[in-house]
Amino acid sequence: MIPLSEQTSRQRPSERDCAAPDDDRVMSFREWCGVNGFSVATGRRLRKAGKAAAFTQLSDRRVGVTVRDNRAWQESRKIHAKGDAS
Numbered sequence: 447m448i449p450l451s452e453q454t455s456r457q458r459p460s461e462r463d464c465a466a467p468d469d470d471r472v473m474s475f476r477e478w479c480g481v482n483g484f485s486v487a488t489g490r491r492l493r494k495a496g497k498a499a500a501f502t503q504l505s506d507r508r509v510g511v512t513v514r515d516n517r518a519w520q521e522s523r524k525i526h527a528k529g530d531a532s
C-alpha cells in the first residue's frame with residue numbers, strides 16, 4: 447500500500463492548476479456569449495457595432511475574450527440609477 451503523502455504527490459495536477467491566472471484565461475466567443483446571458487447572434491451584433499468587449503485573435507478564424515477584458519466591458523456598461531452620485 448502506498449502512503450497517503452506519496453499518493454497525493456503522484457496525482458496529476460488538475461487543468462485549473464496548470465492554467466494561467468483566471469484573469470488571463472481566454473473564453474471562446476460562444477462561451478463569452480453564454481457567460482453574459484445572450485445569444486451568439488446578439489454577440490455578433492454587439493461585435494459588429496463595436497459595442498462588445500475587446501477580443502483577442504487566437505488564430506485566423508478564431509477569437510476570444512479574456513476574463514479581464516470581459517469584466518472591464520461589464521463595468522463599462524453599468525447603469526446608474528438617477529440621483530446616484532457614483
